Amino acid sequence: MNKIDYVVYIHRLYDSGRPKLGGLDYLIEHLLANGKRVLVVESPLYPRQYSTIVVTYREGTDIQKLYDFDLRFSNDAFVWLVGILIDFYVAARYKTKNAYVLSSDPLSSFPAIVLRKAGLFRFHYYHCTDYSETRFKNKFLNQLYRWLLSLSMRNADLVGAVSKRILDQAREYNPKNITYIPNSPDFESYANYRVAVTDRNKKMLVLTCAGIIQRYNVLETIRILAEVLKSISGVKLTIIGSTDLDKDYYSKVLSEIVKLELQDSVIFTGYVSREANCEIIARSYIGIALYDPVDSYSKYADPLKIREYAALGIPCVSDLVTSASEEMAENKAGYAVSDYKDAVVKIVTLLQDNETYIKFSENALKWAMALDKQRILKKLIDTYLA
Structure with missing residues (x-):
């Protein structure tokens, strides 16, 4: 395997077993089209919909599956924890200290923040697609989500806000850098x-x-x-x-x-x-x-x-x-x-x-x-x- 340029931590939503693609996927495609080497860790946001965590290495049009973890547990939080541990393992296993890490949500940003502070990544980009006050019906999960959101905003080297409302709200966290990345098509x-x-x-x-x-x-x-x-x-x-x-x-x-x-x-x-x-x-x-x-x-x-x-x-x-x-x-x-x-x-x-x-x-x-x-x-x- 060649040197890794970018590592992507992403939590997926699934529809009938099909992953729902978002703005970070466009960024991955753009990086690959420009000769970059990308390691992607895809975890399910709702494990009861889809229970597999997949790690792939991508270069050009080639996709090499490195790991495929099928976690058939009823407890979502347990699967999220396992996903975070896998994120840690991937960074340590593939020596990513010179790579950029990209995350797509507060949950995937947590390991990125920890690993960035530990020197295992050179730069953390957080692609912020959501700012929901009530992301989950469960009160505890919602408080945890908002705490992780705040942590992501304050600690990422760069926050990419997909809407102008997020852009405005995010400024209250005094992010290091913030930019507007609308969910616009090619x-x-x-x-x-x-x-x-x-x-x-x-x-x-x-x-x-x-x-x-x-x-x-x-x-x-x-x-x-x-x-x-x-x-x-x-x-x-x-x-x-x-x-x-x-x-x-x-x-x-x-x-x-x-x-x-x-x-x-x-x-x-x-x-x-x-x-x-x-x-x-x-x-x-x-x-x-x-x-x-x-x-x-x-x-x-x-x-x-x-x-x-x-x-x-x-x-x-x-x-x-x-x-x-x-x-x-x-x-x-x-x-x-x-x-x-x-x-x-x-x-x-x-x-x-x-x-x-x-x-x-x-x-x-x-x-x-x-x-x-x-x-x-x-x-x-x-x-x-x-």
Whole structure:
């Protein structure tokens, strides 16, 4: 094995056994594409969903699995502890004192902080994707999470905040260095999917999400569609995302569709590939991004969907729950609405006013281009991680 340049500690979320990728994965891809050697330790955030800890060495397009620990325990905290011990072991085993360590959450940051102070890493980058006040329902776990979050903010050599709200809140911890790393896509990678306005289905709304759950206010989106149809006939809604994450909520959505007689107006695709996701969005007309205001994660996170719509030139109608929606509205790439009645009005406006629609579509592309992921990552690496 060659000298290791970067070590990544990451806690994964899984959907039907598939890892959910995030902003740190883009950074890993960028490093590999530029000839760097990366050691990745992937631990499950919720071991009851997925119980395996995997350690891989990556160079170019090659991935070598070094360890595969299957920990079938019912206690999440025990698996987290084992994961931390594995993080310690990896740093000691592979002599990483000249490597940069990257972490993706407070739990994975803890071993990075300890090992950095012990001299086993040269620099610690904490990629902060969440600032939830109530990340866990368990009060003790939530207090522990907030303590680890504070520890990460204060001790990392660099904090990368994925949203402007996190950026603002993080300053109270007086981090050594902090920078804005939005969860924006690689603009050029969407080029092959973009279609002209005239080739889009003018009566198709689209909602892309991880799954049919309360976080994405799918029920409210269905009700908005019913109101839109009172003004414009033939409008349909495509919902992209897993139907297995919350079957009770999904059943409520299906019941609401029947109640509102929208069986012919709502299309569920289930989980689809990234390619299929882009193709469906690109040929739709308006992107929908509504969030549960009670969900603390959505308040501080930077959801990809709003920026993904923009990268495909699709104007979006969103609420004010996320800071990305505020940025979108500032750049006139869509509407950030205060309530669902306003959402209906704005959707109807975009469907009927061709001039406004085209302008918003152009603005969306300009905004997405300005926040191109590759440019942001290159600047991050050149400035701090090289």
